[in-house]
Amino acid sequence: MTSRKLVECVPNVSAGRDEDKIAAMAEAIRAVPGVYLLDIQSDPDHNRTVFTFVGPAEPVVEAALRLAELAVKLIDLRAHRGEHPRMGALDVLPFVPVRGVTMGDCVMLARNAGAQIWERFGVPVYLYAEAATRPERQDLAEIRKGEFEGFFEKIRRREWAPDFGDPVVHPTAGVCAVGAREFLIAYNVNLGTSELRVAKEIAKAVRGSSGGLRYVKALGLELQGRGIVQVSMNLTDFRKTPIARVTELVRREAQRFGVPVVGTEIVGLVPEEALLEAAAYYLGLENYSPDIVLERKLAQAIES
Amino acid sequence: MTSRKLVECVPNVSAGRDEDKIAAMAEAIRAVPGVYLLDIQSDPDHNRTVFTFVGPAEPVVEAALRLAELAVKLIDLRAHRGEHPRMGALDVLPFVPVRGVTMGDCVMLARNAGAQIWERFGVPVYLYAEAATRPERQDLAEIRKGEFEGFFEKIRRREWAPDFGDPVVHPTAGVCAVGAREFLIAYNVNLGTSELRVAKEIAKAVRGSSGGLRYVKALGLELQGRGIVQVSMNLTDFRKTPIARVTELVRREAQRFGVPVVGTEIVGLVPEEALLEAAAYYLGLENYSPDIVLERKLAQAIES
Numbered sequence: 038m039t040s041r042k043l044v045e046c047v048p049n050v051s052a053g054r055d056e057d058k059i060a061a062m063a064e065a066i067r068a069v070p071g072v073y074l075l076d077i078q079s080d081p082d083h084n085r086t087v088f089t090f091v092g093p094a095e096p097v098v099e100a101a102l103r104l105a106e107l108a109v110k111l112i113d114l115r116a117h118r119g120e121h122p123r124m125g126a127l128d129v130l131p132f133v134p135v136r137g138v139t140m141g142d143c144v145m146l147a148r149n150a151g152a153q154i155w156e157r158f159g160v161p162v163y164l165y166a167e168a169a170t171r172p173e174r175q176d177l178a179e180i181r182k183g184e185f186e187g188f189f190e191k192i193r194r195r196e197w198a199p200d201f202g203d204p205v206v207h208p209t210a211g212v213c214a215v216g217a218r219e220f221l222i223a224y225n226v227n228l229g230t231s232e233l234r235v236a237k238e239i240a241k242a243v244r245g246s247s248g249g250l251r252y253v254k255a256l257g258l259e260l261q262g263r264g265i266v267q268v269s270m271n272l273t274d275f276r277k278t279p280i281a282r283v284t285e286l287v288r289r290e291a292q293r294f295g296v297p298v299v300g301t302e303i304v305g306l307v308p309e310e311a312l313l314e315a316a317a318y319y320l321g322l323e324n325y326s327p328d329i330v331l332e333r334k335l336a337q338a339i340e341s
Numbered sequence: 342m343t344s345r346k347l348v349e350c351v352p353n354v355s356a357g358r359d360e361d362k363i364a365a366m367a368e369a370i371r372a373v374p375g376v377y378l379l380d381i382q383s384d385p386d387h388n389r390t391v392f393t394f395v396g397p398a399e400p401v402v403e404a405a406l407r408l409a410e411l412a413v414k415l416i417d418l419r420a421h422r423g424e425h426p427r428m429g430a431l432d433v434l435p436f437v438p439v440r441g442v443t444m445g446d447c448v449m450l451a452r453n454a455g456a457q458i459w460e461r462f463g464v465p466v467y468l469y470a471e472a473a474t475r476p477e478r479q480d481l482a483e484i485r486k487g488e489f490e491g492f493f494e495k496i497r498r499r500e501w502a503p504d505f506g507d508p509v510v511h512p513t514a515g516v517c518a519v520g521a522r523e524f525l526i527a528y529n530v531n532l533g534t535s536e537l538r539v540a541k542e543i544a545k546a547v548r549g550s551s552g553g554l555r556y557v558k559a560l561g562l563e564l565q566g567r568g569i570v571q572v573s574m575n576l577t578d579f580r581k582t583p584i585a586r587v588t589e590l591v592r593r594e595a596q597r598f599g600v601p602v603v604g605t606e607i608v609g610l611v612p613e614e615a616l617l618e619a620a621a622y623y624l625g626l627e628n629y630s631p632d633i634v635l636e637r638k639l640a641q642a643i644e645s
Binding site: 043045073074075076091135220227280281284298299300301302303305306307308309312313315316317319320321322323324325329330331332333334335338339 | 377378379380395524531584585588602603604605606607609610611612613616617619620621623624625626627628629633634635636637638639642643
């Protein structure tokens with residue numbers, strides 16, 4: 038396969054409608070040798086695009102900076118409208134350890150990229166999640182509160198001084214959050230009812246912030262096209278809060294309302310390991326380890 | 342990765358307790374350049390070891406023959422006792438197409454290896470599964486019926502004349518089945534009871550031969566070391582009879598006896614796809630395809 042050291046980068050930019058701009062940004066990422074652009078998810082309602090790319094650390098940072106440069110050039114937040122909250126042209130830039138790389142390595146990459154985004158493009162940077170310099174900056178939603186329009190005031194408050202840059206919002210590109218985090222699985226459970234209240238109650242029961250599972254964020258939503266509701270989740274550490282346990286807890290809570298789980302969906306990508314662990318959980322494998330997987334064994338044998 | 346053409350070979354030998362013998366046989370396989378020994382599973386209750394190795398066709402056959410030679414030398418079936426039925430020192434030798442190789446290629450390898458096992462080591466050979474020369478020899482269990490002890494009589498019957506060799510059982514190494522087949526998952530479900538009858542009834546309910554699932558072979562066994570019983574299965578086509586459905590059917594049948602499933606185990610290796618499909622089955626993923634798996638996406642991106 039490829040080199041053992043892999044970092045994932047999942048920048049969110051504030052453009053989800055102009056296909057030429059999205060294509061240009063994708064091309065800037067692809068142009069960096071060693072970087073693989075795996076996924077592009079544009080949402081016109083959110084007016085936002087999520088790029089997913091992987092590679093060794095250096096080219097991944099290089100691709101992130103080329104994207105930042107282009108996003109600052111192409112996107113004018115003064116004219117941006119969309120359902121998703123946002124504060125920057127390049128709104129958020131997380132680095133994620135995938136293989137042979139530690140969280141500490143990714144924190145270093147975030148600091149390095151953040152410093153350059155200020156120095157080269159004049160966009161103030163906040164470090165968030167594992168790269169945060171203060172507890173209240175761990176949560177991206179806390180940083181983003183007020184959005185682009187509110188930052189002209191917020192940035193002047195001492196507690197919201199940027200980690201890199203002067204306390205002056207870039208006039209068209211706003212500010213940017215750069216961080217390091219675990220792989221995030223976007224996972225939805227669909228319920229056989231049209232009652233939004235049920236989804237909201239279950240979301241509240243399972244999410245960490247209100248007493249549920251530590252690494253689950255959850256919202257109750259209506260799926261209007263289908264006449265059902267959904268528990269929409271982010272699993273922020275699938276090793277400590279595995280997808281199977283989350284699913285079973287949602288199922289159990291739904292039973293209290295006499296509501297069935299009618300299906301689930303993964304949005305974007307999921308690491309192989311998360312699904313292999315789910316299989317082991319449900320099958321009840323006593324001897325599970327990745328070593329029982331043929332493809333893993335062969336790759337190991339060839340490398341050694 | 343490695344060479345385009347890959348054959349898997351999964352010999353079963355009738356020795357699962359003597360570590361020196363097992364180590365010597367492993368070494369004989371490893372000594373062949375181009376061959377990767379991926380797995381060794383010894384079961385003292387079964388008194389049996391399963392080796393799994395892969396490589397291009399020629400070195401794989403060479404490794405199989407070196408193993409055959411050593412098994413004949415080291416193992417004396419007159420003194421062999423174990424839970425698993427067996428008829429030879431090298432009991433069974435299947436060749437499995439993995440990549441860039443057809444089932445027809447593997448049938449040729451089986452014939453080639455089988456001929457040499459007779460000529461060089463004096464062990465009569467039966468061709469089985471896709472390499473079988475008669476319909477009643479497709480099923481390994483049919484061939485093995487009577488086991489080592491019964492073969493001294495069975496081999497003299499005209500319909501059980503070996504495919505290679507005279508109708509004379511090797512006095513200590515018995516006979517050997519050599520074949521070609523699809524990837525086989527050896528999968529056991531452990532039951533929370535010591536009643537062998539329960540395992541046997543469930544095995545009968547789930548196996549294809551008696552009306553159960555088409556690509557399941559199953560036996561009820563005692564696990565004496567643990568005081569429990571086991572449904573020991575071979576899943577001979579996991580795409581058509583998936584591991585999750587097998588597990589749930591066993592669980593359901595066990596409920597009829599008020600017996601819990603206390604665990605499961607995979608013996609040897611399992612293709613990644615079989616576990617990913619199991620995860621999708623249990624989670625109820627509406628949009629599952631291998632494309633949602635990060636590592637698959639990456640491999641595709643690298644290849645293209």
